[in-house]
Amino acid sequence: MGRIPILIDTDMALPSEDIIPYDDFIVRVPGDRLHELPARVLKFWNEHDEAGLLAVQRKARAMFEAYLYMPAFLKRAFTLEILSV
Numbered sequence: 001m002g003r004i005p006i007l008i009d010t011d012m013a014l015p016s017e018d019i020i021p022y023d024d025f026i027v028r029v030p031g032d033r034l035h036e037l038p039a040r041v042l043k044f045w046n047e048h049d050e051a052g053l054l055a056v057q058r059k060a061r062a063m064f065e066a067y068l069y070m071p072a073f074l075k076r077a078f079t080l081e082i083l084s085v
Helices: 031-046 050-068 070-084
Strands: 006-009 027-030
Touching: 006 031, 027 031, 050 070
Parallel strands: 006 027
Antiparallel strands: none
16 A cells, blocks of 8 residues: 555564665564664654655555566466476
8 A cells, every 4th residue: 555564573583585675665673672662653754755655555555566466466476486496
C-alpha cells in the first residue's frame, strides 16, 4: 500500500533480502530493543521531509510490486529455479 513498514527484527530472514534493500524503506527495531521503537520511529520521521517520506513510500510500493507481490514473487522464483537446473 506504499506505507513505511516497521519491522520488529527477531533475526529472521526476509524474502529476497539479497536483492531488496529493505533498510531503505523500513524502520527496523531489534526484538530485544523494543523499548526503542518510539524513538526510532521519531528519528526516522525527523530525518525526512514530506518529499523524502513520499519517496520512501514510493520505494516501499515499488519493491512490493517488483518482488513481493505474489505473481512477481512466483515468476522470479520459478525463473530462478529453471535457470539453476
